[in-house]
Amino acid sequence: MSITLSKIPPGVQYIFDDEVRVRRFVERQVMETFEGWSYREIILPIFDYADLFALGMGKEQAEMTYRFTGRDGKLLALRPEMTSLVARTVATRFIKRARPIRLSYSGEVFRWDEPRGGRQYEFHQIGLEHIGSDQLEADTEALVIAIEALRRLGLENFTIALGHVDFFNGLAERLELSEDRRREMRTFIDRKQTEQLDRFLEDYTDPENRAALCRLTTLTGKREIIEEARALVSNERSVAALDDLERVCLIAEELGIASHIDIDLGDVGGLDYYTGLTFNIYAQGLGTALGRGGRYDQLLANFGRPEPAVGFSLCLDWLAQLLAPEIIRTAAEYKNEVTRLSGAGDIVSVFKEANRLRADGRKVEIV
């Protein structure tokens, strides 16, 4: 075979047989969970105007899209994520529908991003958006659904790291940093570089506050860390964030899902996008988050209709990688239950026999 025929572009994938089974199974389980909570599925276009994604995910992020020109000369992009498409639809087409609107989606997205940690240029997201409610109940609902979906898939050893962007914002606000310096501080917190953060803060605040900030941004754990945080922080915004986190934790305890939740006050990964609670889902066996989500109350305004919203997405590729051995074992039984018919004899009787077996729900293969 010639090299040009066998070579495939980096970052795309061909998926076959058992791996397909695994992905379809995972997709079905998750989508049925969403359906069970009255999220209606929306099928979105593979490409749309490039500007739309810049509005949705910010100019910098939208640079990662695959872009091409449409027949009308306008710049188009393969979808790098789904939320922009959902938000635009809700803001322009669903104006008259009652709120909240619950929507789910499943499909491939395409990003010109260095493939790492097993993620390709093309990967499959399954997610939901809950639009029109600014109540903590909506955030909690998203969390509860995520946990149900993962449990339904047979995952037990997973943790959802729960953060809140206003915790950091409240702290940063008082330091009166320039945009560049704020970014720098954020990187230190994101990578949990406590010493560097401490040195950085020297120019901005007294030693006591510095120590408190360094401690706060590495605080992770169960609900008791909120008490510790309260003793160290007084600004209104951060305190309100702690209130939200505490309420969600209390609800989670009542529901018996607290063991899956870990508070991470140093989560600043989604600061450009999220406006409230954030969550990152980690599972044993995977080095990166297999899903993330949170509250994004600013996004809908970019599409002309300010509305609160919360949502999350799971990466099907990673779920499939994690669950493949177990699912393939189960699927193997079904695969082996095949009745093989010889195609050598009279073709009509072969097909008659095959049809009879199929009517009984049997699996056939003409050999």
Next chain:
Amino acid sequence: MADLTIALAKGRLQDEAIEFFRRAGIVVPDEARRSRRLLLDDESGRYSFIFVKPADVPVYVEYGVADAGVCGRDVLMESDADVHEPLDLGFGRCRLVVAGKPESEERGYNPLATARVATKFPRITADYFQQRGVPVEVIVLSGSVELAPALGLSEHIVDLVETGRTLRENGLVVIDEITESTARLIVNRASYHLKRDAMARLIANLRTCISEKPGQ
């Protein structure tokens, strides 16, 4: 099975890292230095150590195959790995520098010509020159980078300098320091949460062993 898997960089940092862990009460059997085994447990059985090439430490940690690792800041920057780096362990101090022949220092980088730079650190090198508006041609070598200017392969190199002796002996001078590098503890983002207690213990334990650093 051990609580945590830790990747250590073979070579320059290995002995110091093992010594550092020993001070923290985590004893890697002496066998590690003698044998060729690349995977072994500490004496308590709570930690598994894997020994890999320095540049591979961030890879193992980012993918979560190792929960934590020790590598130089230089290697970490070059890898651009998305990991936590909670501790600067302070040892293995060296500088990542741009070096060249003495006459090239006087000329500086002619900003209108393309700088030819030999290095083991292509990403850091490209970033450094591009940020200064200097067009750069990066020549990636895997060792003996100091030879490149002497043989006319490149005008400059970007490389690690500990004492500066190798540079001097090859007739090179430091033109600019890109960054200082020390050994870092890096931690996988998922492990940070999934193995929170064990990880918090490790970090707290190692933190107490970081000695006062000169000049800070």
